[in-house]
Each structure stands twice: as structure tokens, then as C-alpha cells.
Amino acid sequence: MVSFSPLSDGPRVLPVIALTGCDGSGKSTLASALVSHLGEKASTEQLYLGQSSGKIGDWIRDLPLIGPPVGRYLGRKSDRVHERPSEPPGAVTALAIYLLSRWRAHKYRRMLAMCRRGALVITDRYPQAEIPGFLFDGPELAKTQGGSWWVRWLRERELKLYRWMATGVPMLVIRLNVDEATAHARKPDHKLASLRKKIAAIPHLTFNGARILDLDGRDDAAHVLDASLRAVHGALEATPA
Incomplete structure (x- = not known):
């Protein structure tokens, strides 16, 4: 298995296979299949690296009495940041966003711990x-400008956090590409505008110069898995032990 080097200030290649792509591209299905196949020969772990705001929001809304109104309040605040990014968020909204980024960093540290144990980690998102x-x-507060000293401080802290996480370069990024019609058909509860933005932006991400395999998420799942496994084995052979 690939060795894991200690944290440093500069980029370092990690024993991580990162699956990226729009919602509905097949990341979760491919992640499970890769863990099943690769786990037969070596220690392989799976980890979701999204910021989980949806699940956290569901948890808040399910709280007795205060859950529904608090959930609606946070939902409105979140929508405002997405729809009017040039406006600085309020102190409470900025803190909530920053805490979500801290939660993602917590999961990122879990990933690093898996790597240190000698596991190959398959991540859904990165x-x-x-x-x-x-x-x-990416960092949510970086979309906004201005604000109070508190908001500006949180923005700087969040950006620093993401820049640190980005220094961990996956040994392979598998990018699953789909068109917006396919994505929306698979994820009808997602806003079409958001799916469209993801599809337009994802091809421009380089992940600090990581090796990237582009696949068509509309292809047969067996074909996608086979191509992914070949690329993973190639990346493992090319990475010093």
C-alpha cells in the first residue's frame, strides 16, 4: 500500500481516490463498488467529504418544538448567501457557515487518520x-465581500482552512461527468440552477495538480467501475511505496 507522509506546509500526495462530479453523476454508487473490489486485497475505507448541511438541517428540523422554526430560519439565511453572494452575511449566518466548514475539516482529519493507518481512502467529494x-x-464565505470585523475574520479563517485541506493532493481524482438533464432526472429534489452551476464549474478544478480521470457518468456502471479500477491500479503503481 502507499505510504503516508506527515503533514507539511506544501502539497503532498495522499493515498486517496477522490470521486467528484455533479449530484446524480454516480459518485456514491462508484465509491461503494470501489471499496468492495479494492477491499478484497488491501485495507480500503470510504468517507463522504461533503459538508453535510442537508443532513444537519434535517437533524435540526427534527428537534422538538424549536426544530422547525430554527430550521426555517437557517434555511432562509443559507438561501440568501447562495442567491446574493455579494452581500456580506450577518454574524450568526457567517458563524453557521464557518462551523459547517469546521465540520468538513473534522472529517478531513478523519481521512488523514485513515491514511496513517495504511488504508486507501475512497472519498465522495473533496x-x-x-x-x-x-x-x-470550496469556502462559502469567500463568495461574499465586506461585513463586520467578525465576518471578515471568519472569512479569513475559513479560507485558510480550505487552503490547508487543498494541500492534500489525492493520488487520483475520478471525475464523473453528466449533463444537466440526466443529473436532474436522478436528483429531482435538487434545484436545476444549482446542478447547472456545478456541471459548468467542476471541469475547471485541478485539485492542486492531481491526476484526473474523466468518465461519463451516463455510461453503464460496470464500464465505469472497470475504467476506474484500471486507473486506480495505475496510480498505485506510479506512486512510490
Whole structure:
């Protein structure tokens, strides 16, 4: 298996296969299949590296009494940041966004711990600092400008956090590409505008110069898995042990 080097200030290649692509591209299905096949010969772990705002929002809304109104309040605040990014968020909204980024960093540290144990980690999504916005797994506050000293401080802290996570370069990024019609058909609960933005932005992400395999997420799942396995084995052979 690939060795894991300690944290440093510069980029370092990690024993990580990162799956990226728009919602509905097949990342979760491919991740499970890769873990099943690769796990037969070596220690392989799976980890979701999105910021999980949807699941957290569901948890808040399910709280007795205060859950529904608090959930609606946070939802309105979140929508405002997405729809009017040039306006600085309020102190509470900025803090909520920053805490979501801290939660993602917590999961990123879990990934590093898996790597240290000698596991090959398959991630669904991967943090980056090239394009701002949770929609693209980047820093959300970086989309906004101005604000109070508190908001500016949180923005700087969040950006620093994402830049640190981006120094961990996956040994392979598998990018699953789909058109917006396919994505929306598979994920009808997602806003078409958001899916369209993801599809337009994802091809521009480089993940600090990582090796990237582009696949068509509309292809047969067996074909996508076979091509992915060949690329993973190639990346493992090319990475010093």
C-alpha cells in the first residue's frame, strides 16, 4: 500500500481516490463498488467529504418544538448567501457557515487518520480552494465581500482552512461527468440552477495538480467501475511505496 507522509506546509500526495462530479453523476454508487473490489486485497475505507448541511438541517428540523422554526430560519439565511453572494452575511449566518466548514475539516482529519493507518481512502467529494462556494466544495464565505470585523475574520479563517485541506493532493481524482438533464432526472429534489452551476464549474478544478480521470457518468456502471479500477491500479503503481 502507499505510504503516508506527515503533514507539511506544501502539497503532498495522499493515498486517496477522490470521486467528484455533479449530484446524480454516480459518485456514491462508484465509491461503494470501489471499496468492495479494492477491499478484497488491501485495507480500503470510504468517507463522504461533503459538508453535510442537508443532513444537519434535517437533524435540526427534527428537534422538538424549536426544530422547525430554527430550521426555517437557517434555511432562509443559507438561501440568501447562495442567491446574493455579494452581500456580506450577518454574524450568526457567517458563524453557521464557518462551523459547517469546521465540520468538513473534522472529517478531513478523519481521512488523514485513515491514511496513517495504511488504508486507501475512497472519498465522495473533496475540498478545494480554487472556486469559492459549498456548491463546489470550496469556502462559502469567500463568495461574499465586506461585513463586520467578525465576518471578515471568519472569512479569513475559513479560507485558510480550505487552503490547508487543498494541500492534500489525492493520488487520483475520478471525475464523473453528466449533463444537466440526466443529473436532474436522478436528483429531482435538487434545484436545476444549482446542478447547472456545478456541471459548468467542476471541469475547471485541478485539485492542486492531481491526476484526473474523466468518465461519463451516463455510461453503464460496470464500464465505469472497470475504467476506474484500471486507473486506480495505475496510480498505485506510479506512486512510490
